[in-house]
Amino acid sequence: xxxxxxxxxxxxxxxxxxxxxxxxxxxxxxxxxxxxxxxxxxxxxxxxxxxxxxxxxxxxxxxxxxxxxxxxxxxxxxxxxxxxxxxxxxxxxxxxxxxxxxxxxxxxxxxxxxxxxxxxxxxxxxxxxxxxxxxxxxxxxxxxxxxxxxxxxxxxxxxxxxxxxxxxxxxxxxxxxxxxxxxxxxxxxxxxxxxxxxxxxxxxxxxxxxxxxxxxxxxxxxxxxxxxxxxxxxxxxxxxxxxxxxxxxxxxxxxxxxxxxxxxxxxxxxxxxxxxxxxxxxxxxxxxxxxxxxxxxxxxxxxxxxxxxxxxxxxxxxxxxxxxxxxxxxxxxxxxxxxxxxxxxxxxxxxxxxxxxxxxxxxxxxxxxxxxxxxxxxxxxxxxxxxxxxxxxxxxxxxxxxxxxxxxxxxxxxxxxxxxxxxxxxxxxxxxxxxxxxxxxxxxxxxxxxxxxxxxxxxxxxxxxxxxxxxxxxxxxxxxxxxxxxxxxxxxxxxxxxxxxxxxxxxxxxxxxxxxxxxxxxxxxxxxxxxxxxxxxxxxxxxxxxxxxxxxxxxxxxxxxxxxxxxxxxxxxxxxxxxxxxxxxxxxxxxxxxxxxxxxxxxxxxxxxxxxxxxxxxxxxxxxxxxxxxxxxxxxxxxxxxxxxxxxxxxxxxxxxxxxxxxxxxxxxxxxxxxxxxxxxxxxxxxxxxxxxxxxxxxxxxxxxxxxxxxxxxxxxxxxxxxxxxxxxxxxxxxxxxxxxxxxxxxxxxxxxxxxxxxxxxxxxxxx
Numbered sequence: 001x002x003x004x005x006x007x008x009x010x011x012x013x014x015x016x017x018x019x020x021x022x023x024x025x026x027x028x029x030x031x032x033x034x035x036x037x038x039x040x041x042x043x044x045x046x047x048x049x050x051x052x053x054x055x056x057x058x059x060x061x062x063x064x065x066x067x068x069x070x071x072x073x074x075x076x077x078x079x080x081x082x083x084x085x086x087x088x089x090x091x092x093x094x095x096x097x098x099x100x101x102x103x104x105x106x107x108x109x110x111x112x113x114x115x116x117x118x119x120x121x122x123x124x125x126x127x128x129x130x131x132x133x134x135x136x137x138x139x140x141x142x143x144x145x146x147x148x149x150x151x152x153x154x155x156x157x158x159x160x161x162x163x164x165x166x167x168x169x170x171x172x173x174x175x176x177x178x179x180x181x182x183x184x185x186x187x188x189x190x191x192x193x194x195x196x197x198x199x200x201x202x203x204x205x206x207x208x209x210x211x212x213x214x215x216x217x218x219x220x221x222x223x224x225x226x227x228x229x230x231x232x233x234x235x236x237x238x239x240x241x242x243x244x245x246x247x248x249x250x251x252x253x254x255x256x257x258x259x260x261x262x263x264x265x266x267x268x269x270x271x272x273x274x275x276x277x278x279x280x281x282x283x284x285x286x287x288x289x290x291x292x293x294x295x296x297x298x299x300x301x302x303x304x305x306x307x308x309x310x311x312x313x314x315x316x317x318x319x320x321x322x323x324x325x326x327x328x329x330x331x332x333x334x335x336x337x338x339x340x341x342x343x344x345x346x347x348x349x350x351x352x353x354x355x356x357x358x359x360x361x362x363x364x365x366x367x368x369x370x371x372x373x374x375x376x377x378x379x380x381x382x383x384x385x386x387x388x389x390x391x392x393x394x395x396x397x398x399x400x401x402x403x404x405x406x407x408x409x410x411x412x413x414x415x416x417x418x419x420x421x422x423x424x425x426x427x428x429x430x431x432x433x434x435x436x437x438x439x440x441x442x443x444x445x446x447x448x449x450x451x452x453x454x455x456x457x458x459x460x461x462x463x464x465x466x467x468x469x470x471x472x473x474x475x476x477x478x479x480x481x482x483x484x485x486x487x488x489x490x491x492x493x494x495x496x497x498x499x500x501x502x503x504x505x506x507x508x509x510x511x512x513x514x515x516x517x518x519x520x521x522x523x524x525x526x527x528x529x530x531x532x533x534x535x536x537x538x539x540x541x542x543x544x545x546x547x548x549x550x551x552x553x554x555x556x557x558x559x560x561x562x563x564x565x566x567x568x569x570x571x572x573x574x575x576x577x578x579x580x581x582x583x584x585x586x587x588x589x590x591x592x593x594x595x596x597x598x599x600x601x602x603x604x605x606x607x608x609x610x611x612x613x614x615x616x617x618x619x620x621x622x623x624x625x626x627x628x629x630x631x632x633x634x635x636x637x638x639x640x641x642x643x644x645x646x647x648x649x650x651x652x653x654x655x656x657x658x659x660x661x662x663x664x665x666x667x668x669x670x671x672x673x674x675x676x677x678x679x680x681x682x683x684x685x686x687x688x689x690x691x692x693x694x695x696x697x698x699x700x701x702x703x704x705x706x707x708x709x710x711x712x713x714x715x716x717x718x719x720x721x722x723x724x725x726x727x728x729x730x731x732x733x734x735x736x737x738x739x740x741x742x743x744x745x746x747x748x749x750x751x752x753x754x755x756x757x758x759x760x761x762x763x764x765x766x767x768x
Contacts, residue, residue, distance in 0.1 A: 046285035069193040076208030107131035114229035120222035122152035158190040175222030341399035349413035367427035373480035376418035377492040437495030458493035528744035542594025584622035624654035684718025704732040
């Protein structure tokens with residue numbers, strides 16, 4: 001008691017030191033952030049300025065090239081809109097005239113490298129290199145073939161209506177094409193230009209039409225075109241450098257990555273890069289950096305001093321407080337969290353639930369608090385068959401999947417074992433509860449991979465909500481637990497909302513569980529036996545042992561009611577052992593006949609099942625060869641080595657194995673091939689519909705044929721009428737079981753049937 005004040009003072013000092021330390025840390029972080037922001041802003045500003053400068057240079061160079069194209073095209077139009085050009089280019093003396101007015105004008109005055117005279121379809125008429133005509137016999141020297149497709153594309157582009165411009169008033173047919181005319185009735189000059197590769201380098205190509213300027217009648221057909229090619233040689237480069245004040249301009253056939261140079265790609269009409277223009281760029285960033293460097297150096301020195309002083313202070317203060325804070329935080333975390341999953345524990349959950357309920361009671365507009373109690377189905381089977389290490393890892397993986405899948409506002413906790421409890425604030429009552437339940441069920445759809453095992457597990461869930469159902473946290477949790485039991489009672493892998501009638505049903509289930517435990521311990525259960533007869537003559541082949549519970553107050557309780565209670569309460573293994581012991585004991589001295597006994601999947605999954613059945617055989621002196629052990633299709637879904645080993649072990653001991661209720665579950669040829677069953681028992685649902693349902697009859701025949709093929713005897717269950725008996729016999733069933741012959745009867749009545757009595761005619765019904 002006396003040490004409490006000093007402890008509190010120590011905590012206050014520690015808290016004060018921690019607060020001061022956080023102030024220093026915050027100051028330091030603020031300076032770091034400010035420095036980083038200044039440096040980043042300065043760097044970003046210079047980068048942006050450099051980028052703008054590079055883009056502006058590229059725009060200037062691009063405009064220069066476009067202007068050069070326009071100049072060549074306009075020069076061609078100026079010379080070729082001429083009546084004499086139209087008449088002379090197709091005249092016999094065209095070569096003499098064109099030498100002076102075409103080749104001489106373009107090649108001599110404007111330094112055009114190549115000149116071509118082509119028709120409207122792009123076919124070559126004649127060509128010139130510079131101002132010199134190429135002889136007609138040396139047309140290959142024109143090197144026109146690589147350019148012909150481009151020339152044709154440019155001519156077609158010039159003929160588009162949108163290329164004629166505003167001056168076009170009317171379109172008239174000229175030979176093979178439509179040609180635009182202006183308001184005075186004169187044909188318009190058309191043309192187009194582009195960049196193309198020529199002799200391994202880029203060049204400007206322009207096509208211009210030859211049309212009259214005064215007398216439209218001289219144009220007899222489609223106009224010809226003159227093609228002008230100007231290479232981007234050193235004269236063009238020099239003009240570019242002087243016009244734009246650039247340095248070291250070069251033409252490259254491959255791009256360079258040098259940071260000091262700028263680039264512009266030269267593209268042909270199809271968008272393909274044919275070359276690059278490269279020049280020495282002039283970024284403004286370095287100049288800005290040189291001017292501001294002294295100020296930046298002063299600031300960095302100041303910052304280093306502040307950081308060094310702050311680091312010394314922080315180090316000393318943290319040394320005195322870190323250990324205490326760490327231990328307190330760890331202790332608090334351990335007190336409120338589950339060690340295995342890292343989730344909040346029961347104490348933490350109840351504390352949070354109490355707070356949330358109080359807030360919702362005070363302000364009803366906040367909605368309701370939903371509590372979902374979640375349980376992993378058949379978790380004990382996983383622990384018993386695969387080991388506790390697999391069970392623990394399954395719990396951790398379920399916790400991880402729930403935490404990742406649920407919204408951030410949900411509060412997930414683990415109460416221990418395989419129990420998780422979720423809290424959610426929401427509105428909507430039943431609809432919100434249904435949405436929560438569907439979300440939780442969907443999380444178990446994908447299997448869990450643990451230690452090489454693929455576990456297809458399912459979840460059961462019970463949901464309650466307050467303050468509508470209760471304002472007390474404990475009561476709200478209890479009601480969610482009741483709803484969880486109802487979900488498990490209805491078959492697992494589902495959720496249930498709490499309703500008020502569940503209180504009574506859960507009370508009844510718990511009473512039945514306690515009474516069933518007492519009945520097993522006091523040997524108050526009993527067995528009934530239903531004969532199995534041959535289909536041909538109705539002779540008794542054997543019996544199926546059926547469990548009955550004559551309750552002293554409730555009367556006869558059906559297995560459909562108390563067997564699910566036994567499964568949920570963990571009573572199936574002692575109950576199954578009781579049945580086997582009683583069957584082995586009562587039928588030990590019966591005359592030669594088969595005795596069939598149902599096995600629970602939980603019995604087969606138990607690690608010590610084979611050992612326990614060996615003990616029962618020794619204890620009772622029973623002969624395993626007289627007994628047929630029936631298993632359902634569900635046990636084969638596990639497909640584990642354990643199940644197959646247990647079934648093989650039973651056959652090795654002399655027991656025969658029957659597959660019960662075949663056709664209603666997950667019938668699969670794969671497990672019929674992997675294990676050789678002795679019998680197949682067709683479920684009564686197929687037999688009951690066989691008289692009126694052709695599909696049921698066809699399915700029955702298919703199952704019987706499958707059984708015969710796999711060398712298995714086929715038993716039809718639930719035969720109640722002579723017609724059903726005739727149909728299943730016609731389908732090929734060797735044995736029949738049903739009320740047409742006998743109902744289930746006490747052991748002494750069944751024993752009496754095995755005396756020297758004649759076979760029972762199938763039309764007679766004897767009630768035991």
